[in-house]
Amino acid sequence: MRYSGLKVITEGLFGNKGWTPAWRDPAPKAEYDVVIIGGGGHGLSTAYYLAKNHGITNVAVLEKGYLGGGNVGRNTTIVRANYFLPGNSEFYSHSLKLWEGLEADLNYNVMHSQRGLINLFHSDGQRDAFARRGNAMINQGDDAILLDREGVREHLPYLDFEQTRFPIYGGLLHPRGGSARHDAVAWGYARGADKRGVDLIQNCEVTGIDIENGVVRGVQTTRGAIRAKKVGIVVAGRSSQVAAMAGMRLPIESHVLQAFVTEGLKPVINHVVSFGMGHFYISQSDKGGLVFGGDLDFYASYAARGNLPMVEHVMEAGMTLMPMIGRAKVLRSWGGIMDMSPDGSPVIDKTHVDGLFLDCGWNYGGFKAVPASGWCMAHLMATGEPHEVARKFRLDRFATGHLLDEEGTGSQHNLH
């Protein structure tokens, strides 16, 4: 079924009786060409591009819970391409281009909105670091504008320019940055993959990976054994557990990142804004809620919930930067489980097992990467070669010292 405005009107006139399921609910087959473990954004997009770009449609996506139930459904929906290290910048640049055509490609409105992202800076040193970043973005072919204090004021007049603890020197504006409706991304990819023949199997937990003589043969699941020629592990948040089934110890530590949304409000924040001296970033959803967050709770956790010290820090940062949000009320707080890597960048690579592939380590930047991650993981699984924009996302780069450390904070997983 093709979605369109006309379809919405005709269905509306006839009681919305004609809408069909967005995806099937198939039973798992005994064998697939490819099994993707993980029905989150990255797993679904991998399946979608395997089918669309490589014609590989005998694919199953195995999801322990419900589709899109991981971080794709619990993030703060920011989409940007503002990295500066070669290896990262081409990848996120590619991802942003995919975002820009996603609605048409998926025939699903993911509400990608390029409202502009402004990273504020609060010292000369920070300005220079952001200038380095902005120039790298332009060198990559993306967009960036360096705003001075008055330039920021034009865009964000509501900031506290007079009293805030760390004065606003300016900001780096990324006009093509913005946000999207997170669930819709998962659902759009799911529907697209399903339409192309991919089996999306929910409530199906992988309990083992079958390996013979260094070659992957399939997986064990709570719904029986499934044979597969190739298996992709795409389970950020649970990567260490699944990889351990193949005898791997990953450069990953799992951490909780909290996020917050307020009650609905009339439009008041147009951009995505991030604070440079505390951990705080914010945007406003189409429904009117202020969506915001900060840093990790910092301790390793799988609890998907956080504690008050970071909650308070985030709110205090909000109050020093933009005290006009003080009377907005936090409606809901939640946590996601982050695959934190020792340099803050991800892994899309083969493993020591033939036919077993790994896509993990998205830290807290996985949402915007959903299209390119799937694109590159599909490429790797289909061709056996890394995609050119993801070739630095190697699993062995920590051992060899070829790091992609945007923050410069080093081999401490929670500092990225």
Add this chain to the structure above:
Amino acid sequence: MPELIAKSALEGRSLSVGTVRLAEVDVGPITSVALLPGGAKAVAKGLKSLGLAMPEPNSFAEKKGARIVWTGREQAFLMSADCPVLEGAAVTDQSDGWAMLGLSGAAAVDVLARLVPLDLRLAVCPVGTALRSQLNHMNVVILRTGDHAFEILVFRSMAQTAWHEIEAAAQMLAARAGMKL
């Protein structure tokens, strides 16, 4: 030759808000005494001359105007007395690194409850308790010097912020006073 005039962090400031009194306190010299491995006996001997001993965790003791405050593992601050020669310890002058704030009055404990993540109920935190903790975002040492009295050791450079935050908390408490259920 220059004449160097000494200045304390807050120049002896004091203030009353409602039932609470806040004042900078001059505690004289402060010396950090950190035991080196195997040095406990020698230090105990040295401190005996003051009638003091290395304090138990989370406590302080006083004798004839001298005070010794637990500040960490095998570490204490000797205050208000010149430090005797102590073999077996690293001895470091800390007199100028800190400002001491005295906070007293019936509502002093309620003021601190606005700023300090500690259980200060008298049964849990009796007089003689010394706690390393935070006052908002500043590291401090808090001494319970009376049922309604505390002394707070804060880094000298942050003394003004500490003062301001305690004052603001006291003012909010005072504004609440009289409001009944």
Add this chain to the structure above:
Amino acid sequence: MRLTCPLCGERDRREFYYYGAEDFLHRPGEGAPLSDWDNYLHLRDNPAGVTKDLWYHEAGCAQWLLVTRNTVTHEITGVELVAERAK
């Protein structure tokens, strides 16, 4: 969240700094192969369950603590001083 510092007693999480897994205590000796350093610096068991990790009582006694903790429930079952740990 609250941790019980063996010296300072039970304290709010905000007084502590978190470093990472216990692995950081097992520093390879001089001349160890680089793979040992990869293990030491980067690779982690990262269990969903009981783990041991390193916390620093930054706003308290400045001691590093080895905490036994469940990463799923956040239950804390043991805290010892790194400086005095049983080796």
Add this chain to the structure above:
Amino acid sequence: MRIDGKGLVDRTKPVRFRFDGKDYAGYKGDTLASALLANDVRLVGRSFKYHRPRGVLTAGSEEPNALVEVVGAQNQTPNVRATVQEVFEGLVTQSQNRLGSLKYDLLAVNDYLSPFLSAGFYYKTFMWPRAFWEGLYEPIIRRAAGLGSLSGKHDEGTYEKAFAFCDVLVIGSGPAGLMAALTAGRAGADVILCEESHALGGRLLSDSQTIGGMAAGDWVAQVVAELQALPNVRIMARTTVTGAYDNGTYGALERVGLHKPARPNLPRECFWRIVAKHAVLASGALERPVAFENNDRPGIMMASGVRTYLNRYGVVPGKRVTLFANTDQARGVARELMAAGVTVAAIIDPRPDASAVEDCPVHVGAEVVGSRGRLGLSGIQVRKGSEVIEIETDCLAMSGGWNPTIHLTCHMNGRPRWDEELAAFVPMEGAVPGLVAVGAANGSMSTHGALATGHAAAVKAVEALGRKVSVPVPEAEDAPYRLKALWSVEGKGRAWLDFANDVTTKDVKLAAQEGYRSVEHMKRYTTQGMAPDQGKNSNVSALAVLADATGRGIAETGVTTFRPPYTPVSIAALGAGGRAEGFAPQRFLTSDQASRDRHAPMIEAGLWYRPSYFPKPGEATWREACDREVDMVRQAVGVADVSTLGKIDIQGKDAGRFLDFVYTNTFSTLPVGRVRYGLMLREDGLVLDDGTSARLGENHYLMTTTTAAAGLVMRHLDFVQQAFCADWQVRFISVTESWAQFAVAGPKARALVNSFLEEPVELPFMGVAPVRIGGVDGRLFRISFSGEEGYELAVPTRYGEALFRDLLARAETMGGGPYGMEALNVLRIEKGFITHAEIHGRVTAYDIGMEKMVSAKKDCIGKAAATRPGMWGPEREQLVGLKAQAPISAGAHLFMPGAEVHRETDQGYVTSVCWSPTLGAFLGLGFLKDGRARMGEKIRLVDHLRGLDVICEVMNPVFHDPEGEKLRA
């Protein structure tokens, strides 16, 4: 309409307030909702999506409809629950989410378009043409969506945060909570009793019953009086416990001043962090609506709401009331109304076996199937068998049973248990360690059940605390709770589940039809439960409808997760203290006032404030001052406060050995009285920090760190010492704050310094000596960050201001004076000294040309990891100097002259730049691929952001006095 003789409001204290521009009167003790209902105002808001007229539904914080804006002098507060906001003299409120007036909301057109606005419609349309999404559709959606408005002005309110500790935290003061608090309080335990409302008693204030033979209200008053008299019991009214966190920590919001006109320093709200050994959750239960066609009109209310308005506020929301309920308990509403003289037009009870005996018409086995009335209810349609009758009514009290208020028990991922008999979810025991749910919150629906379970939980808690107590449980009603689950009534039209987000049973069924069958998918697809009431009124009913639509049971369907906060909490309360400079401590130098006296702009350096430059009359720009100060240092003498640098005093026999371990180079061989530059790595081989360390004595060193890394280095040293060499003879402590330290640099530095010393000393370069200055013991270091002959003079902090002022005064007589951060930066760039602009966490010793400083003779932190193949070699970018005749910029990237400019041709980047008055050129430090092999080459610097494109010469980064003759002079 107000009823005489009913209610607890103080009729002697009338209060005037305003709603939508019109003045009304209420009484002290009224909420805005009760006062509006007393004034017969039924229409109070518009719904989220369809802009349907809405009235008050409930009498509590779960209210989905009656959200208003409270207008203050400076700010307005959106989405305030009229059911919680107490009226006070001068309260100004207005309705929200409307275009035009509340009565004639232009966006009500959405209601007519509803067939096209079903669940998820926006995912299927607005995709073409692409530019129209951001340009047209999205702005319209954004304007129509949202509820109340912020003023856009800084929130000038006062907010507070606080900590509290107790043995037993009791959450809720209904019968279960009061009983628990009384029991624990009498046992001598420290008790905190939190009650969301301004008055204690919970539902005992809303219905008429007896406890222990006395009127419930009297029992409440008696217990409250006793609790107030107990010194170990703290009663916190107007306080909602909003979240359960780890290890007995609870978040709670106290509404301190929201019920009064603003007063200086009076907090509006206080956010509490309460730490409790035990907690008793006595949060009661929330009544649930029934979904039937047009069940959202003003005048259709929860039965418990009608009961509360009658008994607590003396208000009836209509003249002809009807009741639609499926429990015996709800009948009490009708009886109490009739006893108060209000007409009850009919009771509609869907249970075929329910009693038909009341003093009003009763329709058993019947259902309400529709309603009418544009801006307020005027009648309902009731189906009884095949017959549909019309009943005139202006207020329908409805009840579909009760949902225990279990939210807090789920905040730590606990899943509730479905109880078939109650047709409700009840808490899973132990879901929050230390917290026990009692009373209706745990499914004990009778008053006796509440008292007994509240008592039992408190007894258990006090016994665990080692205390004993004996408190008799008074007698109270113990009627069985009997209901027939009724979630929705069959019908064709729209029947609302989620009033706040306009989600109807049709939307839930459509979600199921389209494959969004998981309860999480349904929630996310329809937005059910995501409105300000967080699904309190709709979650269970919606999943029951979903279960039905998907052919599963409710238990199997499961619930979505309840997350904190229980009720929304303002950002200002959670972030109290963060406003303006409160966000982080301010650190002031002893020279601060002296610098300000000289009009130096003070800039933030970490938490510190440091002078940027010291303007002289006639200098129009910072550059003029900076150039002069640089020149002053190079020609005469300059003074700068460098006290912000971290200083760590290290003592013990193994101090040198310890420094050898944390620095790449060797310190154990440093002679006493000498200073050495040290490089410190992280264990991953990258540069952590640099600085000088001095050997003050055989077993005594003083380490210096950069300002930025002072805390980091201390933590690092603590780790290394405690983890790897706890048995070494070494101890260290920060003395950053103990010493005021001033750099004195320039050809006349020695003369200036010596003029201060009681006995002049001849110090070699990189020497240190104790000195006496005006009777004070100080330290003198001969080190330089400027390339000139330089000293640092340190005195105990208390003398810092005096010494600084004196240094300046004397320097000025020698043609010198103070210099600020800008000049300091120029001086160090001219000399090629690095700061954290260069050691930004991604550079190795190799990159900055210091690999030879990594001693081959010993192990040190970071040594091994730095040998990884990716950490060295020509592929890496290496520190170089750059010189140009046109302005250059930090943050620019480097390219080969003539090459194309893009990522793949990128050769490096610039980290620091300045105009060098000394060399008469623009200088930069940067990192260039294989840079050390490229000295003398031309390189192209491109800064797109600042529009710069300049050819530079690649140079040794030490531009000025590369041989260091001046340093050693």
